[in-house]
Amino acid sequence: MKGLLLESPGDVFRLAEIPRPVPAKGEILVRIKASGVNPLDTKIRSGNAAHARHPLPAILGIDMAGVVEGVGPGAEHFRRGDEVYGMTGGVGGVQGSLAQFASVDARLLARKPANLSMRQAAALPLVFITAWEGLVDRAGVHAGQKLLVLGGAGGVGHVAVQIAKSFGADVYAVDGARKADYIRSIGATPIDYASEAVEDYVARYTDGKGFDVVYDTIGGPGLDTAFKAVKRFGHVVSCLGWGTHALAPLSFKAATYSGVFTLIPLLTGEGREHHGEILAEATKLAEAGKLTPRLDGRTFKLDTVMDAHELIQRGGLEGKLIVDID
Numbered sequence: 001m002k003g004l005l006l007e008s009p010g011d012v013f014r015l016a017e018i019p020r021p022v023p024a025k026g027e028i029l030v031r032i033k034a035s036g037v038n039p040l041d042t043k044i045r046s047g048n049a050a051h052a053r054h055p056l057p058a059i060l061g062i063d064m065a066g067v068v069e070g071v072g073p074g075a076e077h078f079r080r081g082d083e084v085y086g087m088t089g090g091v092g093g094v095q096g097s098l099a100q101f102a103s104v105d106a107r108l109l110a111r112k113p114a115n116l117s118m119r120q121a122a123a124l125p126l127v128f129i130t131a132w133e134g135l136v137d138r139a140g141v142h143a144g145q146k147l148l149v150l151g152g153a154g155g156v157g158h159v160a161v162q163i164a165k166s167f168g169a170d171v172y173a174v175d176g177a178r179k180a181d182y183i184r185s186i187g188a189t190p191i192d193y194a195s196e197a198v199e200d201y202v203a204r205y206t207d208g209k210g211f212d213v214v215y216d217t218i219g220g221p222g223l224d225t226a227f228k229a230v231k232r233f234g235h236v237v238s239c240l241g242w243g244t245h246a247l248a249p250l251s252f253k254a255a256t257y258s259g260v261f262t263l264i265p266l267l268t269g270e271g272r273e274h275h276g277e278i279l280a281e282a283t284k285l286a287e288a289g290k291l292t293p294r295l296d297g298r299t300f301k302l303d304t305v306m307d308a309h310e311l312i313q314r315g316g317l318e319g320k321l322i323v324d325i326d
Helices: 039-046 118-122 127-140 155-166 177-186 198-207 221-229 263-268 271-288 301-316
Strands: 003-005 014-017 025-037 063-071 083-088 099-104 109-111 146-150 170-173 189-192 211-216 228-236 256-259 294-301 318-326
Touching: 003 301, 025 118, 025 301, 039 263, 039 301, 063 099, 063 118, 083 118, 083 127, 109 271, 118 146, 118 198, 118 318, 127 155, 127 211, 127 228, 127 271, 146 155, 146 221, 155 170, 155 211, 155 271, 170 177, 170 198, 177 189, 189 198, 198 221, 211 221, 221 228, 263 271, 294 301, 301 318
Parallel strands: 146 170, 146 211, 170 189, 211 228, 228 256, 294 318
Antiparallel strands: 003 014, 025 063, 025 099, 025 318, 063 083, 083 109
């Protein structure tokens, strides 16, 4: 099969002919149709992701969608021809999705939503799992809550908005002014971070009480903003809570905090079944018309993946980049 090899940090990918994997016990062989490109993929390639180490040479690519080509012992709940998707590798020594085939731990997979294309499905796994673990597993989002998403039009953010709406929450999303129309289109109230301070929108939308749940998807000063925006006894979640922060604004409200680290199952093997379960929920939401990933319209192939990485590193994208594999 053809696959992209990264031989040292910061290198360009090399397209190579490599042996097609054989599914072991509990694995299925997937013919990969599409691979999602995340900012994390670019950090792994450049060697700037100490939390997501991948021994080299290796095939990167965290997200994928494809078709079951073969089934190993113990994975018979999938059949040849099934369309599947998942966050299946690209870290921790597990082969990624920038190749024509991968042998994948079946626990990490779910059946692809019937109403989404392979490209759309490949955009979802990392961001949906990250959003679900924060909102549902950690914060227990439910109807009647006021929920704030920082970075609400971004990768994790736009999915978090849609998940929260599906649970009946009243959702507000902080982002740039030019993204306001998109935020409204997915059911949230847009807040322009450049024109309205956190104290102002807390007063405006919560009568100064704060939001029940705040999901910080941007890190750094975003987490400090989340601590200011949450209500007394509320809950803050962050998928980028790695810096040094003053906890007083959180502590004086007796509020709680949860970090989300979605890579644990890939790095340790612990909790892989739950990733498949979460994606099964994504399939239900998508097929019910409650979840639509936002894609960039440009297309990439294995020999132009570096172009996608460079676009992400420049920033300013409004939708996920997808590599068409087959």
